[in-house]
Each structure stands twice: as C-alpha cells, then as structure tokens.
Amino acid sequence: MIVHTKPGVARRRVLAGLGAAGLLAAxxxxxxxxxxxxxxxxxxxxxxxxxxYLRLWSEGAIEVTLVEPNxxxxxxxxxxxxxxxxxxxxxxxxxxxxLARHGVRVVHDxxxxxxxxxxxLRLAGGAALPxxxxxxxxxxxxxxxxxxxxxxxxxxxxxxxxxKAGPQTLLLRRQLEAMPDGxxxxxxxxxxxxxxxxxxxxxxxxIAHFLKRHKPRGKVILLDANPQVISKAALFTRAxxxxxxxxxxxRPNAAxxxxxxxxxxxxxxxxxxxxxxxxxxxxxxRAGAFARAAGLVNAGERWCGVDWRTLESTAVPGVHVLGxxxxxxxxxxxxxxxxxxxxxxxxxALVEQLLHQREPAPPVMNNTCYSFxxxxxxxxxxxxxxxxxxxxxxxxxxxxxxxxSLTREAWLQEGAYxxxxxxxxxxxxxx
Amino acid sequence: xxxxxxxxxxxxxxxxxxxAAPAAAPSRMLAASCSGCHGTHGQGGGAMPALAGLPxxxxxxxxxxxxxxxxxxxxxxxxxxxxxxxxxxxxxxxFAGLPRPAHGAGVRP
Numbered sequence: 427m428i429v430h431t432k433p434g435v436a437r438r439r440v441l442a443g444l445g446a447a448g449l450l451a452a453x454x455x456x457x458x459x460x461x462x463x464x465x466x467x468x469x470x471x472x473x474x475x476x477x478x479y480l481r482l483w484s485e486g487a488i489e490v491t492l493v494e495p496n497x498x499x500x501x502x503x504x505x506x507x508x509x510x511x512x513x514x515x516x517x518x519x520x521x522x523x524x525l526a527r528h529g530v531r532v533v534h535d536x537x538x539x540x541x542x543x544x545x546x547l548r549l550a551g552g553a554a555l556p557x558x559x560x561x562x563x564x565x566x567x568x569x570x571x572x573x574x575x576x577x578x579x580x581x582x583x584x585x586x587x588x589x590k591a592g593p594q595t596l597l598l599r600r601q602l603e604a605m606p607d608g609x610x611x612x613x614x615x616x617x618x619x620x621x622x623x624x625x626x627x628x629x630x631x632x633i634a635h636f637l638k639r640h641k642p643r644g645k646v647i648l649l650d651a652n653p654q655v656i657s658k659a660a661l662f663t664r665a666x667x668x669x670x671x672x673x674x675x676x677r678p679n680a681a682x683x684x685x686x687x688x689x690x691x692x693x694x695x696x697x698x699x700x701x702x703x704x705x706x707x708x709x710x711x712r713a714g715a716f717a718r719a720a721g722l723v724n725a726g727e728r729w730c731g732v733d734w735r736t737l738e739s740t741a742v743p744g745v746h747v748l749g750x751x752x753x754x755x756x757x758x759x760x761x762x763x764x765x766x767x768x769x770x771x772x773x774x775a776l777v778e779q780l781l782h783q784r785e786p787a788p789p790v791m792n793n794t795c796y797s798f799x800x801x802x803x804x805x806x807x808x809x810x811x812x813x814x815x816x817x818x819x820x821x822x823x824x825x826x827x828x829x830x831s832l833t834r835e836a837w838l839q840e841g842a843y844x845x846x847x848x849x850x851x852x853x854x855x856x857x
Numbered sequence: 858x859x860x861x862x863x864x865x866x867x868x869x870x871x872x873x874x875x876x877a878a879p880a881a882a883p884s885r886m887l888a889a890s891c892s893g894c895h896g897t898h899g900q901g902g903g904a905m906p907a908l909a910g911l912p913x914x915x916x917x918x919x920x921x922x923x924x925x926x927x928x929x930x931x932x933x934x935x936x937x938x939x940x941x942x943x944x945x946x947x948x949x950x951x952f953a954g955l956p957r958p959a960h961g962a963g964v965r966p
Contacts, residue, residue: 482897483885763893770889787883790944792890792936808932810939826939830931840931843894846903851893853902 461489462780465547465557467537467716469494469522471762472749473563474855475769481528483777491531491555493547494522499856502622503762504798504848505591509599510632511639512801518591524857540720542742558780560745561772562722562730563765564714565590566621572710574684574693584687585705589621601704602633607641609703614649614682614692616710619729621750621760624657624807626650626708628797631662634670635800646674649692649700651681657759658797658829661805669799682707713751720745725753734820735788735813736775737768746772757822758811759793766851767791788813791820793827796844803837804844805830884947887940891948900958910957917949 466477469492477492499520507513522532536550540560547555568587570576581587586594586601602611611633615626630646637644655662655676666674684693691701712718712728722730722741730747731740734755739745749765758764771789778786791811796804809827811820830836892898894905901907908916922928924937924945940948 479889766893767890770886770892774886774889787886789886790890790940792939794894794932794936806932808935810936812939823939826935826937828935836931842904843931846905847894849903850896850901850905854892854897857897 461487462558463489463491463556464559464561464776465555466490466492466561466563467547468563468565468714468749469496469499469532470563470565470749470765471851471855472765472769473561474499474525475766476561476563476748476772477525477530478528478855479770479773480776481530483773484781486529487781488776490529491533492522492525493533493535493537493549493555495534495536497534500591501762501848501852502589502591505588505595506625506629506632507798507801508595509602509629510635510798510801515591515595520852520856522856537716538719540742540745542744545744559776562717562720562745562747562751563749563769564716564751566711566750567714569710569712573682573707575687576685576707576709580687581707585685585707587708588706589708598704598706602636605641605644605703608643609641610701611644611646611704611706612649612692612700612702613646613706615651615708617651617681618656619754619760620708620711623759624795624797627655627657627662629706630674631665631670631797631799634673637673638670644673647700647702648674648676649680649682649694650676650678653678658805658807660832661830664832665799717747717751722747729753736779736786737772746776748772755811755820757809758820759795761793761795763795763851764791764793766855767793769855794847796840796847798841798844799837802841803834804841805837806840884951887944887948888951899952899955907958908952909955911952913949913953916952917945920945920948
C-alpha cells in the first residue's frame with residue numbers, strides 16, 4: 427500500500443474534504459461505473475498539458491473536455507524571434523487535433539460562468555458542461571486601465587503589447603519594418619509579477635538583433651518599472667553591452683503611467699515624457715477574465731491562491747487553477763514551462779483523487795526557461811521547487827537551479843537546447 | 858498519535874484499491890518533471906537526449922555525476938541538485954522501464 431501523505435496531513439485533508447464538497451464528489455463518482463468528468467478551461471501550456479496527461483494517466487478512465495476559444499495554439503515562447511526575424515508565427519502554431527486523438531473533447535467556445543454548487547460550467551454558446559472537477563488555466567489579462575490613455579483597441583491598432591502571441595506580434599513586426607532608421611523603440615514593462623519575467627529583456631535583444639542588421643542607427647529603450655533587470659540580469663546586460671552595444675538602453679524605476687497616442691509619447695510616474703517611433707507597452711497583468719468571473723481571484727485582487735499539493739483553489743472547492751493565473755509560490759516564475767509542470771501536477775492529483783480516492787504526494791516541479799539573444803544564441807534560468815511542509819508551499823531548493831555561464835560558446839550550445847525545448851514541450855502538451 | 862476511525866477506514870480503502878492502480882504513480886509524476894524537455898515518454902528529440910531505455914545504473918550514475926559536479930553541463934547540474942538519492946533512483950528505474958526510441962537519440966558518452 428502506498429499512502430503519499432503523512433497521516434496527520436491525510437487526516438486533515440480527509441476531514442476537510444468530507445466537510446465540504448469532497449463527500450458529494452466521491453458519492454457522485456462511484457469508481458468503476460461512471461467515468462469522472464474533468465473540464466479544463468484554457469488550452470495553453472497549463473490547460474492543454476493537464477488535459478493530455480489526465481487522459482494518459484487515467485488510461486482513458488477520466489472524461490476530459492477542453493474549452494478553448496482559439497482554434498489554434500500559438501506559442502508565446504519563441505514569439506520574440508518573429509520580431510527578430512528568424513521565425514514565422516506559423517512555425518510556432520499548432521492545432522488541437524493531437525488532444526482529440528487522446529480522447530479529449532475539444533470545445534472552441536468561451537467559458538463565461540461557473541455554478542460551483544451544481545458543478546457546471548456555462549459557455550458563451552449557451553451549453554452547460556457538468557464536471558466533477560474543473561481545471562482553470564485562463565492565462566493572463568492585461569490591465570489597460572492602469573495606463574491613462576490606453577485601451578484594448580489601442581493595443582490592437584497602434585501600441586501592441588504582443589504578450590499573447592498572434593496578430594499583435596505581427597503588427598509589432600510590421601511597425602519595426604516600417605520604422606525609419608534612427609527610430610526609437612520603447613518597450614515598457616510592468617512591475618513584477620507578470621507573465622514571463624525575462625520576456626521583455628529577450629524582446630529587447632531580438633529587436634536589437636533586427637535593428638543591427640536593418641536599421642543600425644535605431645535604438646531600443648526598455649522602460650522598466652522594476653528597480654533592476656529582474657531575470658538573467660548579468661546575461662542580458664552582457665549582451666546589451668557587447669553584441670548590441672549602443673542599441674539597447676535599460677532604464678530602471680521607469681514605470682509608465684500614461685500614454686498620448688497622437689504624439690506617441692509616454693509619461694513616467696515621475697513626470698518625464700519619452701517619445702517612441704514604435705511603442706510596445708506591457709500594462710500590469712492579472713489572472714485571465716474567467717478566473718475573476720468564477721470567483722477564484724483571492725490574492726491581491728489579481729491572482730488565484732492554490733494549495734500547491736493539488737493546485738486546488740483556496741477560494742472555490744473542486745476547482746483547480748494553474749499556470750500564470752496562480753498566485754505564484756515563492757521564487758516561482760510565470761512561465762510556460764512552469765505551467766506545463768502545473769498541468770501534470772493537477773493531472774496526477776486528480777487521477778489519485780478521482781480514481782483511487784487517495785491524496786497525491788506533493789509534486790516536485792522544475793523550471794527551465796530559455797531566452798534567445800539573437801537567432802542562434804540562448805541563455806537560461808532554472809530552478810527546482812519542492813513542498814515545504816512547515817510552510818505549506820513549494821519553495822525553490824537552495825543550491826539547485828541557476829543561470830547560464832557567460833561564454834558565447836555556451837550560449838551557442840544552449841541555442842540548440844532552446845530549440846529542442848520548444849519542440850519537446852509543444853509535443854508534451856499537444857501531440 | 859490518535860488515529861480516527863474514519864481516517865483508518867480511508868486508508869484501508871486506499872489499500873484495497875492500490876492493486877488496481879497503475880504502477881508507481883510517484884515515479885511517474887517525478888519523471889513528468891523531466892518530460893517538458895525530454896519528451897512525454899523520455900524519447901528525446903533534436904538536441905534533447907533520450908532517457909527512455911537507458912540502463913538504470915547508467916542514468917542514476919549520470920544524474921549523480923551532474924549533481925555532484927563531476928560531469929559538466931549547461932543546465933542538468935543545476936536541476937539534478939534539486940533531487941534526492943531516492944528520487945534519482947526512482948527516475949532511473951522509471952526511464953529504464955520505457956522502450957528505447959527508434960531514432961536512437963541518446964545521452965552522449
């Protein structure tokens with residue numbers, strides 16, 4: 427017999443479960459007769475992985491429905507290379523057919539409302555999907571209203587965030603192509619936490635890579651709301667001072683509070699005004715819209731608290747939240763790799779709970795996040811996250827994890843690993 | 858420690874069902890922390906080495922060498938330090954039990 431939790435923990439969780447919805451769920455799902463139903467909201471790195479691994483690990487014994495409005499998945503990781511010019515968006519796009527082959531029912535619709543009491547999810551198209559457990563992986567939403575003069579329409583047409591790979595990525599690429607040589611590109615990034623901590627710095631490298639070849643008198647200015655480069659600082663700083671000398675300027679403590687679209691000028695919190703020929707404005711971020719609609723946001727009005735053993739919401743029983751929408755555990759980045767790990771942890775937990783009526787062992791997760799410097803060189807940051815019983819959370823393992831060495835030779839080798847990573851993880855979630 | 862009857866009953870229930878469970882759920886989840894880079898079935902691909910089908914003693918020794926710094930790497934020495942001896946043994950046994958991929962990608966000597 428294998429019992430994965432310490433008796434005291436198991437007791438508390440059993441009692442808690444019986445006190446709330448756990449007993450109802452257990453009664454509603456007689457093992458071996460009716461297949462438990464799991465509905466997954468969101469088909470990104472977290473949700474797609476959860477759906478796929480639920481089918482694999484339950485050996486088909488759990489019914490899985492994935493609700494995702496987009497017909498195709500477009501990877502945010504590597505999408506900065508579209509700006510740099512070494513990748514096309516099509517190369518980063520995959521379909522959901524692979525999940526269907528695993529028996530996942532893929533529904534292209536928007537989740538709009540949650541009836542937690544009846545355990546049903548309502549879709550924009552009118553359908554109501556019953557579930558035994560709901561997995562919510564809604565990604566992030568951009569808080570345009572935090573920047574005076576900014577709006578979603580402005581992002582679509584004039585000042586793209588391109589922080590969800592797709593049409594805005596292509597718009598930003600066209601703007602770079604149309605910009606005169608000698609032009610200034612502003613990348614404004616919010617205070618942490620936000621999706622993909624190294625992403626804005628990788629983007630600065632990729633745009634500089636483009637400028638260096640096509641508009642060498644141009645310049646990228648990073649307007650960083652943070653007091654310093656918050657990810658892979660020594661690596662990016664090295665690239666900006668050597669490979670991209672004169673092409674990238676990083677300004678710390680430079681939070682943007684307003685934008686004037688006609689003059690293409692942003693205003694910093696301290697009053698300074700900065701004009702850009704191209705402006706890539708990343709507003710502050712919060713959990714995706716459905717998380718708020720479902721009452722799952724309970725951390726700082728922006729993120730969703732979870733129990734990291736199972737990723738079950740601390741706000742709504744029977745609902746598990748994963749990916750960027752979660753209130754991150756200490757030292758845990760909002761990354762696609764991390765969301766992929768969350769997806770497997772949820773799948774493992776639900777297989778244990780729904781099919782075997784037992785609590786899962788706390789997961790061990792890791793993160794390896796590559797950033798491309800140019801078309802061939804890449805750098806990484808890594809970490810391993812383990813359950814700390816005394817603190818009831820996952821924490822980075824001291825002494826594990828780290829960043830790339832500072833040699834160009836190592837970065838070239840890591841470029842090959844970064845390409846391998848992308849192929850592997852896209853397959854791990856969608857194949 | 859006092860052990861409530863309810864909990865004991867649940868544990869017995871879990872024991873009764875353990876036989877029907879797929880084997881080795883914990884090592885499966887542990888191994889899944891590798892699969893984002895090395896493939897769902899440890900099959901590797903591109904620059905990513907295959908782990909599936911490697912002899913357990915070989916993979917175990919490799920992971921310990923990464924962890925102890927005896928074998929240099931770009932990232933594996935950082936990740937291996939997050940896992941215990943027992944976990945490394947479980948991972949090695951897990952991947953040893955998976956079929957070797959046809960394309961033959963493997964850990965370079």
